[in-house]
Amino acid sequence: MVRKALTGNHAISYAVKLVKPEVIAAYPITPQTSIVEKLSEMVESGELDSTMIRVESEHSALAACYGAALAGARAFTATSSQGLLYMHEVVHWVSRARIPMVMAVVSRTINAPWNIWPDHSDFMDQRDAGWIMAYAMDNQEALDLTIQAFKISEDPEVYLPVMVGIEGFILGHTTMPVEIPDEELVREWLGPRRQPYVVDGSSPIGVGGLTMPEETEDIFHGIQESMESAKRVIERVDREYGRMFGRSYGGLTQCYRCEDADYLAVSMGAWSGDLMEAVNKLREEGYRVGVLRLRFYRPFPREDLLEHAGRSKGVVVFDRAVSFGAWGPIFADLVASLAERPEKLPALSNIVAGIAGVNITSEDFEKLVKRFIESVEKGEKPVYFEWFRKR
């Protein structure tokens, strides 16, 4: 184990190096670029024995990884924003073939207008694609999640591709100390590549051909079932990882000071750190509030939310993306989860903020969470939905 000061992007590059996928294919896009630049450097210097396919587009980046994964190789790609949208067609294609692979998504606002700052719009746009969707809070978790992603993806109970998100610049280009596990240990823990079938010419196999409605539905239903079993696998992998490498995060969600909390703030990504800081201040002021941070958006941690939110007085959800004409995507899923037990429904509020990279501070969180708690305490109906704008 070594400790290095790494940007979030380089933390992912190092994770990939430890895993050593046979094939890497990627196309540059801000703010993802430094992941593949670092990997190219590692490959060219002989530090990493992977084949780098320098493709001409993101569509081809994922397509090439898909081909490599079908052919029995571990494969990795990384992208952002427009690049992710450009490859979106293939994103769906990969999961429906049940082929394990890993992609890093360094979040950046979907354009137009041109904007390179982060929100979760690109990541959330992949919601229905059948990928396991994880999101890190800091650079260490970016590294750990990337390694875990390969293990989860290749678990026979899952056999689905995994995307790992981090915010561009906020994590992507910000340096933090990161512990890099021992390479041998990572390889040993991952074991040899596992996948449901291999296309290697040894016996005829057809993948993705014309299929009648009932059989197609079978395939889709299988993805839904595997998403459910993935919940157990994600938790098991996180526990195993904790035993092997000393860090464990809690599975699908991270519960921060929420065990005894009356109120819950729900979030995902780097700004959860600011939210936790706000919660610490509010705790000092006597507010019994905690944070439930989503580490995984798909499968959606319905059970965790029912458990924690179901026994709280109020839940405020911070979304860094918006479904125009509705509300934040996490909120929508959370309400759907809690509505399973309507008798225990807490007071609810959704705040969409930080859109297009607008900076949200811990003071902003403190103000918003406090306002929410106070309105519930006073017996008022809290703001149900608000797009919090700083001007």
Added chain:
Amino acid sequence: MAQARPKPPIPYDMRDSFLPGDAACSGCPIPMGWKVVRAALGEKTVFVIPACCSSVVVGVYPGQSLNSSIVHVPFAAAPSVASGIAEAYEKRGLRDVNVVVWAGDGGTADIGMASLSGAAERNNNIIYIMYDNEAYMNTGIQRSSSTPRGAWTTTTPVSGKTEQKKDVAKIMIAHDVPYVATASVAYPHDFYSKLQKARSIRGFKFIQLHAPCPVGWRFEPQYTVKVARLAVETGLWILYEYQGRRLTLSGPSRPYLDPSKRKPVEEYIRMQGRFRNIPPEALEDIKRSVELNWEWVKKLI
């Protein structure tokens, strides 16, 4: 003129490579092409097929009529998926599996052009076969950039296509890949030997296979081979190989270097309903492009 090469033997068991249960129209050139590909490249062949007639022709899950591995991929993705497969085999030390892209002209000349160019430039170890039926036949006969001038399609329904056919083989030659060839379903021996050649070369190989479509070109299904042969005999479709910056005219096309040996282009045109309303200037344009193509060939042989 060089002596005609002896015809290579096409294995008699090539029927076993194509099984019953395909969904091809009568007279479809696709199974004709597949039989030759499979005979030439053998069992250890992986076909990467983007959206095109072949995605349907091969049959419906759980069966498939092509006795090989098939990876069906999104429309523009075939060259890049094939690149990934080829690189993975390379890394895994699997050297005896042929990776073949089998794509139509829409998937090649239009929506797949960027990824084709990318794979060619990277010189990935694949054989790319563009079966050229000169329109989007799978969606019901719409024009492609490979549709010839003057041809009726459902998106050029009144006056026929006003633009000329895009020459993809020349675009591939400009990429300076190790092997580019043209072929025709009417000349399976020629196609077979080109596939064998392609198989022996490492890197990116491109073969454009002329594949007349009875439904889309409006001729009776028993005439597929006849139409394909006429394209060569009129000099309109020239069979050649391009390798090491040199062009070699293939046996069936050699006589037509001499313009007097060529049949009139009208013979080819008149067999096809798609040219029923061809404007005279479009016909002249096609004839002119035949001449220009031969001029180009002469410069390179």
